[in-house]
Amino acid sequence: MGLKNLLGVALAFALVASGPTPAQASAPVTPPGTPQAAGTQFLSAATVDLAWMPAATGTNPIAAYEVYARRPGWTYPDQLLTTTTSAWVFVPIGGLRPATTYQLYVRARDTSGLPGPASAPVTITTLPSDIVPGPPVATDATATTATVSWRPPAVAIERIAGYDLIVPSATPTQPIQIRTSMGPSTTSAQLTGLRPGTTYTFIVVARYTDGTPRSAPSTHGTVTTAPSVPPSPPSDLTVTTFTPTSATLSWTASAPGDFPISRYYTYVNGGALGVPNPGPDVRTVTFAVSPGSTYEVYVRAVDQAGIYSAPSETFTFTAPGQ
Structure with missing residues (x-):
């Protein structure tokens, strides 16, 4: 082979060797794992509370859980009922029809939109609408009280033994709370001891005399109490007494808002002071200090x-040295 041909072969080899490196194969993307249904509670004519265990995270974080329903024997596409970020809490699921059988399942979807496998289905049959009371509705609410009422189920009053107003449990391990129980002819309840400016969720359960299952709950209803005027801030903070190891803090009383003052809470350097919280008529506390240390109270x-x-207002002082 001549010198010219040898140079041509060498040049071609060099061009091939210096060409672009083939792209490395990207790592496979793993979808989220499979959620596990943990249970249901308070099945009504149109709703049910469903809880599930969180799915394992895949390559990307989980963005949301999607709850679907299918009706056995139907050829319609599965229905997306709700999307939520919650897991291991009871999520109210609506959009159901009375006296209808559904299979509910959950799947996780990650931040890239990739869905994971569906959970095993949970089969439910909603209740007939005539045995279910209406949801509790606030008819009067103050800062700490509310009157709620509900529509009775469309059955003869002789079948009704009474009603329970219930706070649904949040998680599968938390017990329900029966707020009050009423007789068969009473469809309202007066609630006391509520917190101002707070939304409460309730359901009404009808109890029957003829063997009908007790689980005949309404859909969820909410009650929001009125906001309250808070006390004014304490004022005129000062340290009145020092010892080598303690300081006594005093202040001027707060003006009450809508309710009388219960007690005062004191804080030092961003945390609780660690001493008993004085009642409304005591406006002084004594606490331990270290000589030469600075305190913000x-x-x-x-x-x-x-x-x-x-x-x-924050009062700043330095304890005197020994």
């Missing part, structure tokens, strides 16, 4: 409804 009042004032 403030006080808040709380009233008998559990409403806190804004913090007082």
Whole structure:
């Protein structure tokens, strides 16, 4: 082979060797794992509370859980009922028809939109609408009280033994709370001891006399109490007494808002002071200090409804050295 041909072969080899490197194969993307249904509660004519265990995370974080329903024997596409970020809590699922059998399942979807496998289905049959009371509705609400009422089920009153107003449990391991029980002819309840500016969720369960299952609940209803005027912040913070190891803090009383003052909470360097919280007629606390250390203290009042004032102005001092 001549010198010219040898140079041509060498040049071609060099061009091939210096060409682009083939792209490395990307790692496979793993979808989220399979959620596991943990149970249901309070099946009504149109709703049910469903809980599930969280799915294992795949390559990307889980963005949401999707709850679907299919009706056995139907050829229609499965229905997306709700999308939520919750797991291991009871999620109210609506959009169901009375006296209808459904298979509910859950799947996780990650932040890239990739769905994971569907959970095993949970089969439910919603109740006939005539045995289910209407949801509780607030007819009057103050800062700490509310009157709620509901529509009775469309059955003869002789079949009704009474009603329970229930706070649904949040998780599968938390017990339900029966707020009050009423007789068969009473379809309203007066609630007391509520917190101002707070939304509560309730359901009404009808109890029957003829062997009908007790689980005949309404759909969820909410009650929101009125906001309350909080106490004013304590004022005039000062240290009145020093010892080598303690300081005594005093302040001027807060003005009550809608409710009387219950006690004062004191804080030092961003945390609780660690001493008993004085009642409304005591406006001084003594606490331990270290010589030469600097302290930032403030006080808040709380009233008998559990409403806190804004913090007082922060008072800063340095304990004297020994």
